[in-house]
Structures are given as C-alpha cells and as structure tokens.
Amino acid sequence: MTHQPLQPSPEHYPSYRPPSRKQNPRFATAQHKETLAKAFHAGADLYDEIRPEYPSFIGKLASGKRALDIGAGTGKLTLSLPHDLVFACDPSPDMVRVLQSHGISCWRGTAEDLAVASGSIDAVFCAQAWHWVDAQATCLELDRVLTPGGKAVLVWNTIDVHADPWVLRLTRIMHSGDVQRPDFKPEVHQPLVISEEHHDFWQQTLKAEQLHTLMHSRSYWLRANEKTRQRMTANLNWYLYEHMGFQPGTEVKIPYRTDAFVLSRYAG
Template structure:
C-alpha cells in the first residue's frame, strides 16, 4: 500500500504574522546582499540533492539557437533547456565545479559581467538568482549580449506559503524564502520591459527528514554560526515531530509556485 502524505490537523495551525507582501528580499546594504549571495560558494552537492527542478515549459519561453543560463547553480534549469547550444555561468566555484562535471560549458561569472561577446546569444535564463544581482547593471549586460530580438527569462521556484497554514510557519523556521508576494514583479530596467509572465503550481514530495536538508541549502543556514544552526535544528524538530505530529520516514508534500517573467526590449 502506498503511504499517503499526512495532512496537518486544523488544531495544529499556529498563529503567526501574515505572509510577506514585499516585492522581493530586502538587504540593508550592497555589502549585505553580496555577503548573503556568497553563502552559495560552497554546498553545491547538498543544493543539487534537495532543490527541485523547474517546469519543462520554461525553456520554451525564449527560443533561439544559443542560450545562456546566468547564475546556473548546479544546472537544475540548464540541463532542461532545448537550445542547440547552452552555456552557463555562476559566481560560485563549487557550483561551477558541478556544472563542469556534467559536461556543461561554463565559467565563473555574474549577471553584471557575463564575459560573452556582443549580441552572441539568442536567449538568456536566470533562475533563482536575479534578486542577488544589481538589476540595472544586469539589464545593461543583457542588452549587450542578447542578439536583436533576443529575450531573457527570469524564474523563481518559491515554496507556496499560501497553500496551507502549516507551510508558512515551516518556511519561517527554516528561513526558506517567504520573501515575496504572489503578484510580485521583478525589478527591470530599460531597454527591457516585462512582456509576459507565467505561474505554475506543483508540489515536491519529501521525507520529513529531508526538510532539514532543504533548510541546510538556504543562504541563511549557510551563513549561520553553530549556535544559530543548533537553534534552527531544535526548532524544526519540535515543529515537525511534536507540534505537527509527523513520524520519521513519513512523506510530506511541499507546495511550490513557479513564477516566470519574459523580458523583451522596448520597440524602437
């Protein structure tokens, strides 16, 4: 018999502040943003193990022969792109190491400095990384490397905290990305505008123990000291096993929302 994922009992619904209404994550300074992003300079295997992939339709949103995946991580999106030539870059040496092991042509680079020739790609993709970049500088660089008529696609997989009351508190305990409201729009600068947007809802099935692994793949955990990590681990164990009543080995459904935005140049 297939074990069905347990559903939280209404009596376990905790009280908490409402979900985020922000357009995106906030950083006190540019240095704060850079430090948070640098957390991903290690931990590539764990990231690759637990982070979900992206819906197949994403690769169809920007057609052409040559595509670049910017901030590609371990290639979660890169490997699914249907273009004849796909290259990738990421600032993390650990992520690039995994990309190279998978045979993906890649280099260490950022969205603000792509190290590509002018008008050399037909399509650019950026999954789970745009909020780490200087949007104005990244748009200027996209304008330089994209061929005439080329498009860029910005993508986020976000745990859907609106799907079930217990999920919001889970993300707060894990510091796992209740960072933007469902109708958010990414920051975009001339010569680009948001031409199209798409939203998809789905779920990832995990064993309850894997929620710790998911927490460990987040920037907050990667930057935390041992004391903070011990507190987070204790809080998550309490929430899963005592408050929610899950048992080791149980499967849980983690709801996700994928937001995709197609960027085109203004006409003329």
C-alpha cells in the same frame, strides 16, 4: 515501508504572522547583499541534491539556438533547457564545479559581466538569482549579449506560503521562502521590459527528515554559526515531530509557486 504522501491535519495549524507583502527581498546595503550571496560559495552538493527542478515550460519561453543560464547554480534549470547549445555561468566556484560534473559548458562569471560576445546569445535564463544582481547593470549587459529579437527569462521557485498556514510557519522556521508577495514584479530597466509573465503551482514530495536537508541548502543556514544551526535544528524537529505529528519517513507535500517573467527589448 512506503508511506503515502500526507497533509497535516487542520487541528495542527499553528498561529502565524501574515505572509510577506514585500515586492522583493530587502538588503540593508550593497555590501550586506554581497555578503549574503557569498553564502552559496559552499554547499553546492547539498543544493544539487535537495532543491527542486523547474517546470518544463520554462525552457520554451525564449527560443533560439544558443541559450545562457546566468547564476545557474548547480544546473537545476540548465539541464532542462531544450536549446541546441546551452552555456552557464555562476560566481561560485563550488557551483561551477557541480555544473562541470554534469557536462555543462560553464565558467565563473557574474550577470553584470557575462564574458560573451555581443549579440551572440538567443535566450538568457536566470533562475533563483535575479535578486542577487545589480538589475540596472545586468539589463544593459543582457541588451549587449542578446541577438536581435532575443529574450531573457527570470524565474523563481518559491515555497507557496499561501497554500496552507502550516507551510508559512515551516518557512519561518527554515528561514526560507516567504520573501516577497505573490504579485511581485522583478526590478527591470530599459532597454528591457517585462513582455510576458507566467505562473504555475505544483508540489514537491519530501520525507519529513529531508526538510532538514532543504533548510541546510538555504543562505541563512550556510552563513549561520553552530549555535544558530543547533537552535534551527531543534525548532524544526519540534515542529515536524511534536507539533505536526510526523514520523521519520513520512512523505510530505511541499507546495511551490513558479513565477516566470519574459524580458524583451523596449519597442516604443
């Protein structure tokens, strides 16, 4: 039986803390940041299954023949890029394994050391990964690899916690999504500057039980021990099936916000 997409009843709105007002995710130390990033060294198949695609306009924000997707994950953005030659890199061997299975020319590499020739790339994309990199070192590396007039595009798909109070509570339970304020700006260093920004709002429709799969693709779950995972599972089950009144198979619309920032060389 197919269920129609359903939005929760207003009577089920939970109490909640205000959304994040942070400019960017915060890490206690550089080592703490590196440890959290390493959570994605596993779980690539799950990530590929459940994470949403990116709006089609993203690939058009930087033109040219050769494009490179850095921190490409499993290729959620890479596969949609319209350029003639598309390359990708990611530090996770598991992510690169899935990238290769999609037929993408890729290698293990970091944003700070892209292992491509100077002035050889027309367009660089970085989706859902900029907060994991050393922004200053990466801006210098982008300046090295980009052709004259080349551009870089930084992209985030974020669950829109401002769309509905129930969504904010959901992201808190899943430890996902509520990490920066809507008007945030990514950290960028000269010789690059933000020359354009674009924002889009859309929805991903998932069955209620798939929200568990989405939770399992997050770094918090990937690095959690079994006791923590059991607690998270129980909390999400309670929220979905008791508090919200969903049933297995119920289709739920998850609101997303896409933020894209185009970087160009400083012209001043």
